[in-house]
Each structure stands twice: as structure tokens, then as C-alpha cells.
Amino acid sequence: MDSFIKLAKKRFSSRKYSTRQVEDEKVLQVLEAGRIAPSAANFQPWIFVVVKGEDAKREFKSIYNKEWFKEAPVFIIICGDHKSSWKRADGKDHCDIDVAIAVDHMTLAATDIGLATCWICNFDIAKCSEVLNLPSNIEPVAILPLAYPEDHPDPDRHITKRKALKDIVYYDKYE
Ligand SMILES: Cc1cc2nc3c(=O)[nH]c(=O)nc-3n(C[C@H](O)[C@H](O)[C@H](O)COP(=O)(O)O)c2cc1C
Numbered sequence: 431m432d433s434f435i436k437l438a439k440k441r442f443s444s445r446k447y448s449t450r451q452v453e454d455e456k457v458l459q460v461l462e463a464g465r466i467a468p469s470a471a472n473f474q475p476w477i478f479v480v481v482k483g484e485d486a487k488r489e490f491k492s493i494y495n496k497e498w499f500k501e502a503p504v505f506i507i508i509c510g511d512h513k514s515s516w517k518r519a520d521g522k523d524h525c526d527i528d529v530a531i532a533v534d535h536m537t538l539a540a541t542d543i544g545l546a547t548c549w550i551c552n553f554d555i556a557k558c559s560e561v562l563n564l565p566s567n568i569e570p571v572a573i574l575p576l577a578y579p580e581d582h583p584d585p586d587r588h589i590t591k592r593k594a595l596k597d598i599v600y601y602d603k604y605e
Pocket residue numbers: 441442443444548549550551552553583
């Protein structure tokens with residue numbers, strides 16, 4: 431447990447990347463962490479698109495207009511397949527939940543092998559779908575740039591920038 435908390439606290443949103451290439455083996459390790467994630471009814475409604483070719487990256491980088499984003503040597507776009515996700519009896523689609531778990535597995539796995547990531551959801555969805563040639567049922571949910579980090583997180587951020595347990599936990603009833 432201690433080692434999990436250490437890993438979870440080590441992960442941060444990195445927004446300054448080295449130009450050093452990320453080894454294919456490490457990209458595969460991150461993808462594997464996403465593959466083994468749990469999902470509702472084990473339906474695994476996800477697709478992972480890896481963008482690392484120079485031509486593909488040039489086109490892809492325009493979907494999120496931040497200079498630091500464009501420095502990453504590899505991008506993983508985690509997409510949800512709404513045709514294959516589990517729907518509860520009341521109709522709730524669990525696609526986003528499943529995809530988020532896969533993304534979280536990936537960010538932690540990347541951290542564990544010394545790589546930087548940052549969840550990115552505020553990108554141009556229409557352009558992303560077009561550039562990646564995604565069919566309408568496949569929604570690009572998050573982008574993870576993968577890189578070696580060149581920035582450092584604030585060591586106190588889990589104290590100063592997170593709510594305290596006393597403010598978010600209730601026992602037996604919400605009151
Ligand atoms: C669902 C989700 C979407 C996010 N989208 C973006 C984004 O579009 N751009 C960005 O710079 N950071 C994005 N972030 C990163 C958050 O700002 C960051 O996780 C939060 O401030 C906590 O900081 P930490 O990740 O360093 O612990 C996103 C995070 C999550 C979980």
C-alpha cells in the first residue's frame with residue numbers, strides 16, 4: 431500500500447518535456463497498463479491510438495494549442511467506443527468511466543518507468559476525430575503526451591492543492 435501511495439503521489443501533470451525519444455518498449459508498457467484496466471461488465475470499450483510518426487505528429491499537434499504539448503515525442507489518444515460500452519438499466523453509458531480508469535492506469539504506469547504525462551481533455555474533438563479518421567461511435571476522450579519530464583512538481587501539492595479528507599468523507603450518512 432505504501433508503495434502505491436508513493437507512486438500515486440509521484441504522478442503529476444507535466445507540462446515541460448525533453449526532446450529525448452521515448453523507447454517503444456516503454457510505450458508498450460504504458461499501453462499494457464491500459465489494456466489490463468477493469469471495465470464495467472469487462473466490456474473494455476476502449477481504443478488506444480499511438481501517434482509517433484513525424485508526419486502524423488505534425489498534423490495531430492494542431493488539435494491542442496499549447497507549445498509544451500507540441501514538444502512530446504509520443505501521444506496516446508484514449509478513445510471510448512460507445513457501441514461496445516456497458517449501459518445500465520437506466521441507460522447510463524459507462525464508457526467514460528471505463529476509459530478514465532484505463533487512462534489512470536496509464537499515467538501511473540508511465541510514472542513508474544520515469545515518464546511524464548498530462549491528462550488532456552480540452553482539445554479540439556472534431557479535428558482530432560478527423561485527423562485520426564475515427565468513426566462516429568469512437569469518441570476521443572483524453573490525450574496523454576508521453577515524454578521524459580523537464581519540470582518538477584510542487585512537493586507540497588497533495589497538502590496545499592487537494593481537499594482534506596475531513597471535507598470529503600462521510601461515514602454512514604451524508605450530513
Ligand atoms: C479529466 C481531466 C482532464 C484534464 N484536462 C487537462 C487539459 O486539457 N489540459 C491540461 O493542461 N491539464 C488537464 N488536466 C490536468 C489537471 O489540471 C491536473 O490533473 C490537476 O490540476 C491536478 O494536478 P496534478 O495532475 O499535477 O496532480 C486534466 C485532468 C483530468 C483528470
